[in-house]
Amino acid sequence: MKTLPKKLVIASRESALAMWQAKYIQARLQALYPNCDVQILGMTTTGDQILNSPLSRIGGKGLFVKELEMALADGSADLAVHSMKDVPMNLPSGFAMAATGKREDARDAFVSNKFASLEDLPHSSIVGTSSLRRQSQLQYRFPHLKIESLRGNLQTRLRKLDEGQYAAIILAAAGLIRLGLGDRIRQLISPQDSIPAVGQGALGIEINAERVDLFEILAPLNHVDTQLCVEAERGMSRALAGSCTVPLGAYAQREGNTINITGFVASVDGKQMLRETASGPAANAESVGRALADKLISRGADKILATLDRIK
Numbered sequence: 001m002k003t004l005p006k007k008l009v010i011a012s013r014e015s016a017l018a019m020w021q022a023k024y025i026q027a028r029l030q031a032l033y034p035n036c037d038v039q040i041l042g043m044t045t046t047g048d049q050i051l052n053s054p055l056s057r058i059g060g061k062g063l064f065v066k067e068l069e070m071a072l073a074d075g076s077a078d079l080a081v082h083s084m085k086d087v088p089m090n091l092p093s094g095f096a097m098a099a100t101g102k103r104e105d106a107r108d109a110f111v112s113n114k115f116a117s118l119e120d121l122p123h124s125s126i127v128g129t130s131s132l133r134r135q136s137q138l139q140y141r142f143p144h145l146k147i148e149s150l151r152g153n154l155q156t157r158l159r160k161l162d163e164g165q166y167a168a169i170i171l172a173a174a175g176l177i178r179l180g181l182g183d184r185i186r187q188l189i190s191p192q193d194s195i196p197a198v199g200q201g202a203l204g205i206e207i208n209a210e211r212v213d214l215f216e217i218l219a220p221l222n223h224v225d226t227q228l229c230v231e232a233e234r235g236m237s238r239a240l241a242g243s244c245t246v247p248l249g250a251y252a253q254r255e256g257n258t259i260n261i262t263g264f265v266a267s268v269d270g271k272q273m274l275r276e277t278a279s280g281p282a283a284n285a286e287s288v289g290r291a292l293a294d295k296l297i298s299r300g301a302d303k304i305l306a307t308l309d310r311i312k
Contacts, residue, residue, distance in 0.1 A: 004217065007037040011068040011077035014042040015153040017175045021203055022081045024178075025101070025221065032220055041077050043067050065206070069095055072208045079214065080206045084199030084230055085172070087206070089238040094209050100230055101203035102223035104174035106251060108134060108194040110187035111161060111176075112168035117187040121145060125167035128160065132268055134170050136247035137194050139270030154179065170194075174201035195249035195264050195275075198233040202226050225254045228285040232261045235289025240265060240301060246308060250289065257281060259288045265301040268308070274299050 008029060012022035022040045029038045044067070065087060071077035072095065084100065091097070115121055121142070128150030129135055135147045150157055150166065154175050161169045170189075176182055205221060207214045229252035236250045250263035259282045264275040276295040280288035293301075 003213075004033055004036055005078070005213075006035075007039065008033075008079065008217075009077045010038065010040045011071040011080040012040055012042055013068070014044055017154050017179055018081070018083075020178050021083070025079075025081050025203070025205065028221055033217070041071060043071065069206070072206065075208075078207065078211065079218065082204045082206060083175075084202040084204040085197040087199065087204050089198075089234055089241075091206070095206055096209040096215075097204050098207045098215050098218040099205040099222035100227040101205070101221060103226040103229070104177055104201040105188070106196045106201040107173045107191060108189045108196060109171050109173040109176055109185040110168060110189055111158070111171055111184050112186050113161065115168060115186070118142060118168070118189070121167055126165070128157065128166040128169040131170075131197065132247040133197055133249045134194065136266035136268055136270045136273070137249075137264075138170070139268075140266065140273045141193065141270075143270065154181075158184065172197075172200055191251045191262070195262060196251050198237045198248075198250050199230045200251075202230050204230075228252075228254055228259060228282050229261075231285040232259045232289040232292075233263075235286035236261065236263050236292045236296075237289075239290045239293035240296065240305060246305060250292065252285070252289070254282050257283070259285050261288055261292050263289075263292050263296065265296050265304055267304055272304050274301050274304070 010022045010026055012018050026038045026040060065082055068080040069092060072080055110118055123144045124146050126146045126148050127138060128148055130150050138145060138147055150169055157169055160166060173185060173188055176184055205218055232252040233250040237248060240248060247266045247268055248264060250261055252259050252261035258279055260279045262277045264273065266273045274296050276292055278288055278292035278295060280291060
């Protein structure tokens with residue numbers, strides 16, 4: 001291995017979940033390299049500051065990573081830790097993903113103080129979510145529910161539920177589990193009923209692409225199965241120009257040398273819903289995702305996406 005730096009600085013958002021993720025990577029690195037001082041640089045991103053509008057209207061989830069990338073570019077940080085579902089499908093020039101951490105539970109979680117499941121919600125119940133992906137799938141399955149925007153960090157969202165602003169909220173199970181809040185989950189929604197966001201539950205470690213020394217240092221943190229599944233999911237989304245402004249999702253699983261992936265594209269109201277599956281060699285994970293995108297396009301996904309572009 002090339003000379004290990006005396007210090008490594010991790011750039012992270014300052015939300016409780018982001019800091020948990022950064023501290024998790026910090027602990028892994030300190031265990032691997034006990035003579036290296038691993039520090040965390042907490043930062044507030046644009047996405048954390050603007051909370052009164054849906055992400056789809058203010059520029060997408062890339063707003064959660066831009067400031068962290070600036071810290072990588074100017075050398076004030078060596079690596080940044082992200083939730084992979086927040087990482088834009090195309091990284092800006094000069095940056096690279098050095099490792100993908102092992103995936104936590106990728107499912108969506110139903111959280112409510114009064115009801116045990118989505119099926120139990122009465123007509124016109126208000127369900128909170130910040131995700132067009134979740135909204136479209138909820139409206140497809142439960143058109144009688146009322147979906148309203150829910151922004152803020154995880155604790156803020158739970159507080160709004162506890163204040164009675166919503167009958168239920170939908171969150172990523174991974175975040176609740178990582179913060180020790182798994183007991184708030186009333187129902188884990190199967191990927192068949194709510195296809196997860198691309199990369200949901202996986203951690204990504206981003207670096208300045210010029211820091212070639214870091215690839216070897218961070219390699220032990222890479223979980224190959226997760227990496228391949230996320231590559232397939234991102235391959236589908238990239239082919240469909242996916243972002244949080246588009247209701248789509250994908251979930252891949254590896255079985256031996258094969259990647260199996262399911263994905264969907266929908267209208268926001270859930271009235272148009274296209275789902276497809278694809279399988280292929282794990283060694284060509286991204287191409288399996290692109291094949292899934294091609295199947296969806298052949299059924300009219302491009303027309304749904306074009307309609308969404310006109311609405312924006």
